Amino acid sequence: MVHAVVIGAGIVGAAAAVELLRDGHRVTILDPGDPGGEQAASYGNGTLLNPSSVIPMSSPGLWRKVPGWLADPLGPLAIRWTYLPRLLPWLSRFLRAGATEARMAATAQALQPLLADAPERHRRLAEEAGVGELITRQGVLFVFPTRADFEAEALAWRLRRENGVHWLELSDDELRQREPTLSRRYTFGVLVEENGQCRDPGAYVAALVQHAVGLGARLLRDKAIGFRLEGTGLRAVRTTVGEIEADRAVIAAGARSHLLAAEVGDRVPLETERGYHAVIAEPGIAPRYPLMPSDGKMACVMTPQGLRLAGQVELAGLEAAPNWRRAGVLRDFARRVFPDLPADLPVDKVKVWMGHRPSTPDGLPCIGPASGCPDVVHAFGHGHVGLTAGAATARLVADLVGGRPPSIQLAPYSAARFRR
Numbered sequence: 001m002v003h004a005v006v007i008g009a010g011i012v013g014a015a016a017a018v019e020l021l022r023d024g025h026r027v028t029i030l031d032p033g034d035p036g037g038e039q040a041a042s043y044g045n046g047t048l049l050n051p052s053s054v055i056p057m058s059s060p061g062l063w064r065k066v067p068g069w070l071a072d073p074l075g076p077l078a079i080r081w082t083y084l085p086r087l088l089p090w091l092s093r094f095l096r097a098g099a100t101e102a103r104m105a106a107t108a109q110a111l112q113p114l115l116a117d118a119p120e121r122h123r124r125l126a127e128e129a130g131v132g133e134l135i136t137r138q139g140v141l142f143v144f145p146t147r148a149d150f151e152a153e154a155l156a157w158r159l160r161r162e163n164g165v166h167w168l169e170l171s172d173d174e175l176r177q178r179e180p181t182l183s184r185r186y187t188f189g190v191l192v193e194e195n196g197q198c199r200d201p202g203a204y205v206a207a208l209v210q211h212a213v214g215l216g217a218r219l220l221r222d223k224a225i226g227f228r229l230e231g232t233g234l235r236a237v238r239t240t241v242g243e244i245e246a247d248r249a250v251i252a253a254g255a256r257s258h259l260l261a262a263e264v265g266d267r268v269p270l271e272t273e274r275g276y277h278a279v280i281a282e283p284g285i286a287p288r289y290p291l292m293p294s295d296g297k298m299a300c301v302m303t304p305q306g307l308r309l310a311g312q313v314e315l316a317g318l319e320a321a322p323n324w325r326r327a328g329v330l331r332d333f334a335r336r337v338f339p340d341l342p343a344d345l346p347v348d349k350v351k352v353w354m355g356h357r358p359s360t361p362d363g364l365p366c367i368g369p370a371s372g373c374p375d376v377v378h379a380f381g382h383g384h385v386g387l388t389a390g391a392a393t394a395r396l397v398a399d400l401v402g403g404r405p406p407s408i409q410l411a412p413y414s415a416a417r418f419r420r
């Protein structure tokens with residue numbers, strides 16, 4: 001048995017804590033914020049548990065779109081001008097990561113094992129924590145104005161198929177029968193039945209941490225600032241209020257993880273892909289499926305709080321103030337998806353949020369021992385798929401801490417890849 005300090009109580013840290021406790025370790029969880037609270041990306045995301053999310057953001061020819069990202073601050077992907085100089089090294093790596101089909105295919109293949117069984121893995125974790133009802137598996141509906149719009153994404157869907165994703169194609173009529181709330185603008189649909197949803201990710205993470213505490217974990221509301229090492233061995237995690245002696249540490253601090261990784265020998269180019277949501281309370285409609293409209297680049301999902309519209313990518317760093325007009329774009333687009341939504345939503349019926357996706361430029365997380373101290377395990381950088389991949393990542397963390405051969409090949413997730 002070792003004492004492991006888990007830094008960060010988002011989905012990755014919370015699930016890792018449970019897995020470590022199950023293996024019989026002593027666990028301390030460190031987070032200055034509330035577990036599952038609004039400071040974490042894990043709170044406000046699109047709620048989707050999609051094994052089909054193997055497609056990285058970067059694709060061939062994407063560099064042509066960069067001027068548009070700079071010109072339109074409300075577009076689905078936007079770069080703030082003032083942030084561009086700092087962003088350039090990450091951006092150039094990002095564009096190169098998807099510059100060829102072969103690179104995209106390699107990324108998809110590397111993501112596949114982290115995502116494949118996600119709904120089932122999360123169902124088991126949620127049941128263990130007493131909130132099994134939060135995980136549902138009714139499939140996710142991708143909707144397109146026309147079949148041609150689906151065909152325009154042929155590369156992405158081919159890569160999904162090559163990675164074991166199956167789907168049902170739905171005609172106009174079938175779409176209407178499956179999802180009566182949907183606008184008639186959409187005439188073609190794809191139902192990925194194996195995809196799932198976590199209806200309330202904030203509540204789920206909070207329940208996992210509460211479960212971990214019930215199993216004996218200590219929860220401290222402090223911020224980690226570094227490590228005390230002896231040679232390459234870990235002795236303690238340093239926090240703003242002192243040290244916590246530790247045999248192992250897990251860096252699961254989301255978009256701030258690179259600051260800690262640098263302390264143990266790994267300079268990881270981690271960016272925040274800022275995303276937004278708007279939640280419409282009592283929307284007056286109840287879509288049967290979680291929906292992804294191809295022209296909206298957003299998730300439209302029912303949650304206990306109402307209809308959540310989540311998406312957008314804004315590259316503007318960790319500190320800049322949110323641009324709430326972006327959440328307004330999501331809210332307004334929802335009426336194009338669901339025409340029966342009320343036209344004038346009272347302000348108090350719409351709650352907005354901004355959060356930080358922890359994103360590496362190549363779309364793959366960092367999972368594995370730190371270069372300068374193998375007692376410290378990286379578990380961050382999951383970008384757009386961290387909720388989904390959190391469960392498999394947590395298991396890998398427990399394998400590494402327990403000295404077991406990991407069930408998934410870790411080479412693609414090594415932080416050392418950024419030294420090249």
Ligand SMILES: Cc1cc2nc3c(=O)[nH]c(=O)nc-3n(C[C@H](O)[C@H](O)[C@H](O)COP(=O)(O)OP(=O)(O)OC[C@H]3O[C@@H](n4cnc5c(N)ncnc54)[C@H](O)[C@@H]3O)c2cc1C
Pocket residue numbers: 007008009010011012013030031032033034035036037039040041042043044045046047048049050222223224225252253254255256257273274275276277299310311312355356357358379380381382383384385386387388389
């Ligand atoms: C709009 C949006 C939509 C998304 N949709 C989906 C989706 O549908 N499906 C999906 O799989 N993923 C989705 N994602 C991505 C997903 O939310 C993230 O990848 C995931 O939540 C990251 O989890 P995490 O545990 O690594 O980080 P976080 O959830 O951000 O948690 C990190 C925690 O670390 C704490 N912390 C930070 N620094 C320190 C420190 N120094 N010491 C101690 N604690 C610290 C923070 O307070 C925070 O609580 C979406 C993200 C966004 C923004």
